[in-house]
Amino acid sequence: MDFQLLLSSYASVFTNLQVVLMTLLGAFGGILLGAIPGMTATMGVALLVPFSFGMDLIPAVGLLLGIYCGGMYGGSISAILIHTPGTPSAAATLIDGYPMTQKGQGGYALSVAMFSSFCGGIIGALIMTFASPVIARAAMNFNSGEMFMLAVFGLSVIIAISGRSVVKGLISGFLGMTLCTVGLDPTNGLPRFITRSQTGLYEGFAFIPALIGMFAVAEVIAGVERIVRGTERHAVSHEKITRVLPDGGTIGRIWPNILSGALIGTFVGAIPGAGGDIAVFVSYGANKSFSRQPEKWGTGIPNGVAATESANNGCSGGAMIPLLALGVPGDAVTAVLLGAFIMKGIQPGPMMYVSELPTVYGVFAALMLANLAMLLVGCAGVRFFAKIVSVEKTVLYPIILVVSLLGAFSINKNVFDLGVCVGFGVFGWLMNKYEFPLSPILLTLILGPMCEQNFVRYMNLNHGDFTRIFHSPIAMTFLGLAVLSILYSIWNQGRINRLQAAEAERA
Amino acid sequence: MKDKMKTVAFSNLIASLVFLGAGAWAYSQTLSFRTVKGSYVQAATFPQIMLLGMMGFAGVLLVQSAWKLTRFGFKANDWAYEKAASLNFVKDRGVLFALVTMVLCAAFVAWFRTLGYVLASFLLCFAVMVLIGKRNLVQMLLISALVPLCMWLLFYLLLKVNIPMGPLTFVRDFVDDIL
Incomplete structure (x- = not known):
């Protein structure tokens, strides 16, 4: 590792006013969106990707990472104050966070959440800085067959993000893989599912408009439906925030939870597909098991908030490891980030550590800065963010709609992309309505082309003999990991379904 | 059955x-x-x-x-x-209004070049607010007009992305003159 270059990259990122401003703006937007129930970090990043279009890479990455880190923390605000997690990653924070609010300690819980998020994020970013170059070096010698198996391993996480039906997740995944074959065949340039006159689809569906459609437009349509039907929840918080950061005594009590949460979060985040929503429960469970007073967990103690919040922000660093080192996104947000990198002409993966090392170090520094920005914006605006949880959806949804559509247009300045965005919005609404998960489609839209290109290259190099791939230990390792990941996810989903059924029976 | x-x-x-x-x-x-x-x-x-x-x-x-x-x-x-989601727009007003929102979005796309972003967004934003029951006219007009205008300014001035303005092209000339 080139420490001199690393330090100079940190210095240039931290002293670049544009990067600092964009990261602060991103953190503000991220916390704002994260705090509003139903607005996820994925949606925030998708909405703001077009805003980064005219910027240089590092300010753009700063903006997006700011949203990512801010969104992770922002989710805890509504979880703590109104018992509604703003993002799935904050789902475990309400176990102890909301009881603290009920005891009149909402402000205290928010300060613990913010401090833990910051520490978790910094620890995750440090681990990413030192671990990803090692992984990238190992990945440098992968051939096309091994890259194909790596993509298959990345795709195996579809099961983990499938929700309660694995079969539906797989249907979504295969559908997404088919959708990314629309356009010209990457090897011979032959049209697939299009005619020669459909020039707008030559390069397939534009990723960002499709993404905005599935995650923003679809949510607005669903929101309209819920509001009209009267099922949209509107909770209001009257909590007064008096404290911004926890005192020394509290930090002394919660630091073991922060440390273990951050390590668990980073580790879980580094596994493709296992994002913050899984990490928080793993961290909560582990910290509770090792606690001297496990009976107090769930009654409103700061340790519970610290364990979960440090884990979900630790995830941000962890999820960046496979993204940067292997070019495989760790979760839905990093899948969007991968799209943003590609839009900027940079292909994350091992070769990035050779050809774009200063950029890689710039990204490391930007993640560190994003966590710092989250702390600063969080401290300065916690009272404001506490109010935003009660924002009227009748105002919010129309605003999201016009901002999303503008974002979809601005990428290629093409009205056809607007149509793609609305089309994917309707498609996403339908898929969501009938519980066909959208995250597998997002993942396949990213990994599909990588999978196909390496498959074709491998087959052509090996004269059509696919069985030779079984002689490569690296390819077999990825295949083994993919099989393990699938089996574990199926078992885990079955367990979750059984637990939910048992709970329903008890209720 | x-x-x-x-x-x-x-x-x-x-x-x-x-x-x-x-x-x-x-x-x-x-x-x-x-x-x-x-x-x-x-x-x-x-x-x-x-x-x-x-x-x-x-x-x-x-x-x-x-x-x-x-x-x-x-x-x-x-x-x-569990009860499945319905697509019956005759019995379910929620589905009906969701479909109307889709039609509005499609109309936005169709009229985007002609009306320009600000005007098309004003109409879309206002229509969606009416659909979902917002009734404060002043707020509705202000949000529908200011949000698209601010977004256009942001893209035009800061991000240097030229967005179609349709009949409101004079706003762009006005902004250019000021700067």
């Missing part, structure tokens, strides 16, 4: 048939893709594998759902017996 038709299991059955039908149609399309001599993987190969995968799992969902709809496959507290 009438109640069973409102369950998730039944909607899954219908969805699996839709996926099977769509998959079969798409597969038939791949048969007409051109081929290249000497290439080990043709343009149709990858989409065909994916479509077979999709149809295979749609088949699994079909069998699974059909089994759950029989009295032998019934298991209490299985989520497959």
Whole structure:
């Protein structure tokens, strides 16, 4: 590792006013969106990707990472104050966070959440800085067959993000893989599912408009439906925030939870597909098991908030490891980030550590800065963010709609992309309505082309003999990991379904 | 049987048939893709594998759902017996208004070039607010006008992206004159 270059990259990122401003703006937007129930970090990043279009890479990455880190923390605000997690990653924070609010300690819980998020994020970013170059070096010698198996391993996480039906997740995944074959065949340039006159689809569906459609437009349509039907929840918080950061005594009590949460979060985040929503429960469970007073967990103690919040922000660093080192996104947000990198002409993966090392170090520094920005914006605006949880959806949804559509247009300045965005919005609404998960489609839209290109290259190099791939230990390792990941996810989903059924029976 | 038709299991059955039908149609399309001599993987190969995968799992969902709809496959507290979402826009105003929102979005796309972003967004934003029951006219007008205008300014001035303005092109000239 080139420490001199690393330090100079940190210095240039931290002293670049544009990067600092964009990261602060991103953190503000991220916390704002994260705090509003139903607005996820994925949606925030998708909405703001077009805003980064005219910027240089590092300010753009700063903006997006700011949203990512801010969104992770922002989710805890509504979880703590109104018992509604703003993002799935904050789902475990309400176990102890909301009881603290009920005891009149909402402000205290928010300060613990913010401090833990910051520490978790910094620890995750440090681990990413030192671990990803090692992984990238190992990945440098992968051939096309091994890259194909790596993509298959990345795709195996579809099961983990499938929700309660694995079969539906797989249907979504295969559908997404088919959708990314629309356009010209990457090897011979032959049209697939299009005619020669459909020039707008030559390069397939534009990723960002499709993404905005599935995650923003679809949510607005669903929101309209819920509001009209009267099922949209509107909770209001009257909590007064008096404290911004926890005192020394509290930090002394919660630091073991922060440390273990951050390590668990980073580790879980580094596994493709296992994002913050899984990490928080793993961290909560582990910290509770090792606690001297496990009976107090769930009654409103700061340790519970610290364990979960440090884990979900630790995830941000962890999820960046496979993204940067292997070019495989760790979760839905990093899948969007991968799209943003590609839009900027940079292909994350091992070769990035050779050809774009200063950029890689710039990204490391930007993640560190994003966590710092989250702390600063969080401290300065916690009272404001506490109010935003009660924002009227009748105002919010129309605003999201016009901002999303503008974002979809601005990428290629093409009205056809607007149509793609609305089309994917309707498609996403339908898929969501009938519980066909959208995250597998997002993942396949990213990994599909990588999978196909390496498959074709491998087959052509090996004269059509696919069985030779079984002689490569690296390819077999990825295949083994993919099989393990699938089996574990199926078992885990079955367990979750059984637990939910048992709970329903008890209720 | 009438109640069973409102369950998730039944909607899954219908969805699996839709996926099977769509998959079969798409597969038939791949048969007409051109081929290249000497290439080990043709343009149709990858989409065909994916479509077979999709149809295979749609088949699994079909069998699974059909089994759950029989009295032998019934298991209490299985989520497959929860009430399925409806698409009946005659009985469900929520679905009807969601469809109207989609039509409004489609109209936005169709009129985007002619009306320009600010005007088209003003109409869309206002219409959606009316749809979802916002009735404070001043707030509605202000939000519908200011949000698109601010977004346009942000893109035009800061991000240097030129967005169509339609009949409001004079606003762009005005901004250019000021700067």
